[in-house]
Amino acid sequence: xxxxxxxxxxxxxxxxxxxxxxxxxxxxxxxxxxxxxxxxxxxxxxxxxxxxxxxxxxxxxxxxxxxxxxxxxxxxxxxxxxxxxxxxxxxxxxxxxxxxxxxxxxxxxxxxxxxxxxxxxxxxxxxxxxxxx
Amino acid sequence: xxxxxxxxxxxxxxxxxxxxxxxxxxxxxxxxxxxxxxxxxxxxxxxxxxxxxxxxxxxxxxxxxxxxxxxxxxxxxxxxxxxxxxxxxxxxxxxxxxxxxxxxxxxxxxxxxxxxxxxxxxxxxxxxxxxxx
Numbered sequence: 001x002x003x004x005x006x007x008x009x010x011x012x013x014x015x016x017x018x019x020x021x022x023x024x025x026x027x028x029x030x031x032x033x034x035x036x037x038x039x040x041x042x043x044x045x046x047x048x049x050x051x052x053x054x055x056x057x058x059x060x061x062x063x064x065x066x067x068x069x070x071x072x073x074x075x076x077x078x079x080x081x082x083x084x085x086x087x088x089x090x091x092x093x094x095x096x097x098x099x100x101x102x103x104x105x106x107x108x109x110x111x112x113x114x115x116x117x118x119x120x121x122x123x124x125x126x127x128x129x130x131x132x133x
Numbered sequence: 134x135x136x137x138x139x140x141x142x143x144x145x146x147x148x149x150x151x152x153x154x155x156x157x158x159x160x161x162x163x164x165x166x167x168x169x170x171x172x173x174x175x176x177x178x179x180x181x182x183x184x185x186x187x188x189x190x191x192x193x194x195x196x197x198x199x200x201x202x203x204x205x206x207x208x209x210x211x212x213x214x215x216x217x218x219x220x221x222x223x224x225x226x227x228x229x230x231x232x233x234x235x236x237x238x239x240x241x242x243x244x245x246x247x248x249x250x251x252x253x254x255x256x257x258x259x260x261x262x263x264x265x266x
Contacts (some may be wrong), residue, residue: 002165019166023165029163030163035214035219080244081232081235082239088165099214107213107214109178110210110211111144116143116213
């Protein structure tokens with residue numbers, strides 16, 4: 001999916017002080033995989049590559065999703081909300097898991113009266129995928 | 134869904150400076166309906182009522198979704214992400230539309246090389262639903 005950022009009316013990054021939340025949803029199952037943030041540059045990189053590029057608030061730099069794990073997100077479609085201050089990506093999640101904890105979705109824990117309850121199964125072992133040399 | 138906030142380990146509101154993004158997803162179709170924000174009080178109100186209560190950043194007060202339109206969101210389940218700084222609600226959207234513009238989902242526009250393209254149909258006419266007396 002190649003698009004030309006110059007002519008692309010889209011998210012209003014001014015509203016978010018430069019950063020907007022971006023939801024990644026599995027294009028096939030509809031499962032919400034994760035939420036991360038994008039600045040204008042990461043959004044444009046996403047358009048150009050056709051793969052999700054976020055902005056890491058903790059590392060304060062562009063974060064090409066999957067750059068370490070290989071679990072990239074191929075972008076099938078991008079939407080903005082009514083206020084143009086939130087982005088929705090429909091993605092194909094390579095490797096089957098979006099979460100660095102090894103789960104398909106980062107939302108693998110449900111809020112219950114007894115506390116948080118894990119309601120998913122791990123797809124991979126994080127220690128294997130992110131093992132240091 | 135009644136839960137006791139006191140014993141409920143859950144989102145880490147400290148991380149978001151008091152406000153965390155909350156995604157509302159249709160429990161039946163999986164459609165992502167909207168993203169809004171919650172503070173601790175709105176989260177606790179959501180647990181107690183079983184209906185989504187957000188915090189309006191523009192109006193700086195609690196916002197019981199549907200308080201004006203009647204289009205409340207009945208909460209079926211709540212999840213937190215791996216960092217506990219994002220909330221996912223699975224909801225039943227009363228009235229069939231989450232967006233104040235009259236669309237089922239706030240993400241009714243797709244980003245295309247030609248600009249934003251409306252890819253959904255209106256469920257209601259906002260002027261009728263939000264008409265002033």
